[in-house]
Amino acid sequence: xxxxxxxxxxxxxxxxxxxxxxxxxxxxxxxxxxxxxxxxxxxxxxxxxxxxxxxxxxxxxxxxxxxxxxxxxxxxxxxxxxxxxxxxxxxxxxxxxxxxxxxxxxxxxxxxxxxxxxxxxxxxxxxxxxxxxxxxxxxxxxxxxxxxxxxxxxxxxxxxxxxxxxxxxxxxxxxxxxxxxxxxxxxxxxxxxxxxxxxxxxxxxxxxxxxxxxxxxxxxxxxxxxxxxxxxxxxxxxxxxxxxxxxxxxxxxxxxxxxxxxxxxxxxxxxxxxxxxxxxxxxxxxxxxxxxxxxxxxxxxxxxxxxxxxxxxxxxxxxxxxxxxxxxxxxxxxxxxxxxxxxxxxxxxxxxxxxxxxxxxxxxxxxxxxxxxxxxxxxxxxxxxxxxxxxx
Numbered sequence: 001x002x003x004x005x006x007x008x009x010x011x012x013x014x015x016x017x018x019x020x021x022x023x024x025x026x027x028x029x030x031x032x033x034x035x036x037x038x039x040x041x042x043x044x045x046x047x048x049x050x051x052x053x054x055x056x057x058x059x060x061x062x063x064x065x066x067x068x069x070x071x072x073x074x075x076x077x078x079x080x081x082x083x084x085x086x087x088x089x090x091x092x093x094x095x096x097x098x099x100x101x102x103x104x105x106x107x108x109x110x111x112x113x114x115x116x117x118x119x120x121x122x123x124x125x126x127x128x129x130x131x132x133x134x135x136x137x138x139x140x141x142x143x144x145x146x147x148x149x150x151x152x153x154x155x156x157x158x159x160x161x162x163x164x165x166x167x168x169x170x171x172x173x174x175x176x177x178x179x180x181x182x183x184x185x186x187x188x189x190x191x192x193x194x195x196x197x198x199x200x201x202x203x204x205x206x207x208x209x210x211x212x213x214x215x216x217x218x219x220x221x222x223x224x225x226x227x228x229x230x231x232x233x234x235x236x237x238x239x240x241x242x243x244x245x246x247x248x249x250x251x252x253x254x255x256x257x258x259x260x261x262x263x264x265x266x267x268x269x270x271x272x273x274x275x276x277x278x279x280x281x282x283x284x285x286x287x288x289x290x291x292x293x294x295x296x297x298x299x300x301x302x303x304x305x306x307x308x309x310x311x312x313x314x315x316x317x318x319x320x321x322x323x324x325x326x327x328x329x330x331x332x333x334x335x336x337x338x339x340x341x342x343x344x345x346x347x348x349x350x351x352x353x354x355x356x357x358x359x360x361x362x363x364x365x366x367x368x369x370x371x372x373x374x375x376x377x378x379x380x381x382x383x384x385x386x387x388x389x390x391x392x
Contacts, residue, residue, distance in 0.1 A: 023066045030059040032125030032361075032387035039369065039381045059124050076104060078153075085153040099150065099159040100177075107159075108149030108171060108193050110205050112232045113243050114142040114273030114287035119310065119323060121352075125387020126363035128323060128348035136344045137327030140304040142289045144271030145245035147207050147228045149173065149193055167197040202233025225250070239278020245271045249294075267294030267301050281314035293332065303330040321363075323348035344368045350385075361387040 060079035066072050067089075075086035087101030099107075109115065119127040129138045149171070150159050156178040162170045171193040174186065187210075194206045207228040230245035247269040269291045276284040291304035308325040326345040333339050350363025365383040 022068070023064065025062075025064055027062040027392050028060070029390045030121070030124045030387070031389075032058070032385060035384045035386050037381065037383040039379065041379060073101070074103075076153075078104075083153055095163050097159075097161040099161070100156070102153050102156050103150050104153030106148045106151035108173075108195065108205075108207075109151070110147045110149075110207070110228060110230045110245055111142060111145040111243070111271070111273065112203075113241055113275045113285065114145050114271055116148075118273075118285065118287055118308065119321075121359060121389045122321070122323075122350060122361055122363075122387075125389070126348075126350040126361040126365075126385040128346045128365045128367060129325070136304075136329060136342065137306055137308075137325045137346065140289055140291055140327055140329070141306040141308060141325075142245070142271035142273065142287050143269040143291055144228075144247045144289060145230055145243065145273065146271070147209065147226075147230075147247070149191070149207070155179075167199065169195040171195070200235050202231055202235060205230045205232075234275075239276065241273075241275040241277070243273045247271075267292040267303075283312045283314070285310040285312075293330070300332065302332060304328065305330075317353065319352045321350050321352065323350065357390060357392070359389045361385075361389075 058080050062077045062079070064075045066074075069091060071090045073086060073088040075084070077084050085102040085104050087099055087103050089097060089099040091097040106116075116131045117123065118131065123130055131138065150157060150173060155176050158174040158177045160172045164170065171191075173191040173193065175189045175191065176186075190210050192208045194204075196204045198204070205228070208225060209228065210225045227248045227250065228245065230243060232241070232243035234241040249267065269289065271289040272287065274284070274286040276282075286307075286309050288307040289305070291301075293303040294301045305328045306325070307327075308323070310321060310323050312319055312321045324345070324347050326343065329342040331340050331342060345368045347366040348363060350361060353360045353362075363385050365381075365385060367381045367383075369379045369381050
């Protein structure tokens with residue numbers, strides 16, 4: 001009921017906003033598809049056949065933004081998933097703001113370079129891996145920087161923000177306010193986010209994210225929650241942006257109380273990103289991560305490493321990109337001389353061609369797929385993707 005009420009409220013606010021405030025209406029259509037694909041797996045001596053017009057990737061979104069700095073909101077309708085989400089905000093003065101609703105595009109996010117959007121518009125068309133999946137080389141990428149804050153299109157949250165002094169923002173985020181739950185459990189979902197800016201240096205972000213034990217006396221096995229710390233700067237070195245982030249999953253309360261012999265400790269994760277812009281028309285973006293080994297409820301977490309590189313060169317009529325990445329997992333085996341390293345990699349050159357109000361993409365993907373074979377022999381997939389982006 002509360003979810004429906006919030007949606008209705010957003011619609012009413014939109015109608016009211018059209019009468020009393022400026023309304024910005026926009027939309028986008030992003031289309032991606034695989035023109036042809038194949039692999040090197042031979043069946044009966046014949047390379048497996050290629051498929052045409054597969055891997056259809058479509059996104060259509062209309063956005064209505066209304067209001068000003070004091071009050072307003074946004075209502076978004078995504079046609080491909082038939083989902084609607086939106087939020088309202090009120091800032092009566094320069095020190096305080098209330099925001100309620102669902103923000104599928106996120107806010108207070110930590111990654112400024114290395115996270116969602118690393119490949120820009122190509123992520124929905126020709127980029128080899130989408131930032132929410134794509135195998136080992138994506139599962140472990142920039143894991144010290146992957147906290148998004150006020151995001152998610154499927155649940156409703158309440159965010160309270162305060163600016164006690166210049167360049168400092170304090171945020172309390174209550175998640176899932178549309179769901180019924182006991183107060184201690186609701187407080188356990190509380191998230192505390194601090195964003196501080198050092199003039200001509202950079203921005204520091206810290207978050208304490210409750211996951212069942214941050215704000216209550218958790219039962220055995222419940223998590224304490226995660227802690228995030230990140231720094232981003234585009235001011236220290238002219239033409240070079242960089243960021244580094246850390247995530248720590250503290251030990252579980254249940255194991256600490258019971259002095260569990262199989263002590264549980266969760267790993268540290270470090271992520272980093274670089275963006276070189278001074279050498280126009282050449283540009284270089286890099287992101288990577290290191291995940292240290294640990295345990296979670298007695299289950300071993302292996303050490304991991306991921307690395308992505310994205311150089312590009314701008315020509316008068318088009319821009320050339322060469323996207324590539326590798327992911328590694330260091331498997332610790334209790335048996336002598338049984339340790340091994342799992343790995344995957346991809347190569348992904350593509351081009352971007354502006355065409356008036358539309359942007360066209362075409363590329364090539366070479367995806368290592370050897371871990372799909374039982375004998376661990378070399379195996380790969382290849383694709384020729386195509387896509388375009390249109391905004392209005």
